[in-house]
Amino acid sequence: MSSMMMWIVLVATCTLCFAIKLLGYLVPEPWLSNPRLQRINALIPISLLSALVVAQGVVVRTHVVIDHRLAGLAVALAALFAKAPFPVVVVAAAATSALVYHLH
Amino acid sequence: MSKLTKSTVRDSLSVAITVGTYGVAFGAASVAAGFSVVQSCLFSLFTFTGASQFAAVGVVASGGAAAGAIAAATMLGTRNALYGIQMAPLLQVKGVRRVLAAHLTIDESTGVALTQAPRGVAAMREGFWITGTGVFLFWNVFTLLGALGAKALGNPASWGLDAAVPAAFLGLLWPRLRSNFLRVVAASSMVFAMLVTPWLPAGLPIIATTVVAVVLGWRAR
Numbered sequence A: 001m002s003s004m005m006m007w008i009v010l011v012a013t014c015t016l017c018f019a020i021k022l023l024g025y026l027v028p029e030p031w032l033s034n035p036r037l038q039r040i041n042a043l044i045p046i047s048l049l050s051a052l053v054v055a056q057g058v059v060v061r062t063h064v065v066i067d068h069r070l071a072g073l074a075v076a077l078a079a080l081f082a083k084a085p086f087p088v089v090v091v092a093a094a095a096t097s098a099l100v101y102h103l104h
Numbered sequence B: 001m002s003k004l005t006k007s008t009v010r011d012s013l014s015v016a017i018t019v020g021t022y023g024v025a026f027g028a029a030s031v032a033a034g035f036s037v038v039q040s041c042l043f044s045l046f047t048f049t050g051a052s053q054f055a056a057v058g059v060v061a062s063g064g065a066a067a068g069a070i071a072a073a074t075m076l077g078t079r080n081a082l083y084g085i086q087m088a089p090l091l092q093v094k095g096v097r098r099v100l101a102a103h104l105t106i107d108e109s110t111g112v113a114l115t116q117a118p119r120g121v122a123a124m125r126e127g128f129w130i131t132g133t134g135v136f137l138f139w140n141v142f143t144l145l146g147a148l149g150a151k152a153l154g155n156p157a158s159w160g161l162d163a164a165v166p167a168a169f170l171g172l173l174w175p176r177l178r179s180n181f182l183r184v185v186a187a188s189s190m191v192f193a194m195l196v197t198p199w200l201p202a203g204l205p206i207i208a209t210t211v212v213a214v215v216l217g218w219r220a221r
Helices: A003-026 A035-057 A068-081 A086-103 B003-020 B022-032 B037-047 B050-061 B066-091 B095-103 B107-115 B121-153 B161-176 B180-196 B204-208 B210-218
Strands: none
Touching (some): A003 B066, A035 A068, A035 B066, A068 A086, A086 B022, B003 B107, B003 B121, B022 B050, B022 B121, B037 B050, B050 B066, B050 B161, B066 B107, B066 B121, B107 B121, B180 B204, B180 B210, B204 B210
16 A cells, blocks of 8 residues: 555544544434444444454455464464453464464 | 542543553554554544554555545444444533544543443543543553554564454454354354455455444344
């Protein structure tokens, strides 16, 4: 991605995310209180975060690839099951992945 | 300071410090995706909603188009509008204070405010402002540290940064999986994302996955 496009991503993300926040203070309540809209809206973060785990963890461009990152993710999953705090999860994943990367 | 206020302040600050440290992961992810240290800091100052920021840099890192990055971030940000609807009648803000309140309206400030309900409206307002301001300060300081750290480290794979980013997403996802249905949504989304990856341009599978949310959320359960 060109540096110009990266600035566009930055400025558009900042602007739209703020506009959405402000919208909550401006629109009449019934507009966004449709139950179906609320149900879907509650699921969207879960779907997007799940897809991001896949896109960053096991994908290179348009291919599913198993590499050192998956070892890191497996350790992150184990840490989450063990109720480890967020920084521990991230650092454990990074350390494992780096280790596997250098062993190869 | 009254006893009432003290517990609200304690709740607010413990959340602010914990969440603020996630900023290190964001700063590092942003630099690993190719953004500069300054750009990473601008993200945290002006977007100031963690999941959206992670999504924007995540799509860029996976080779996606600008539109995909912006769309993913915006869709993740829509829940903040719903928080605003809940906070507006409580805060009763106008003008500049309304703009400030809107900017500080995120998971944590709304969450702490709502949990202060038994202590009264004044405590709820206090919880919102202290948590919002506290997360803002820590989030931005830690973003800078994470970005500078990642810059100093060099090759992301060599330090495991490329695994730290998906692990951070998993860490953000985990506490949301409070029921079996939500775990099914997450698992279906992951499988769906893998299945469509070879067929769509890079980055697009992330946005496409919202189809899973729409389909599974369409009918009441």
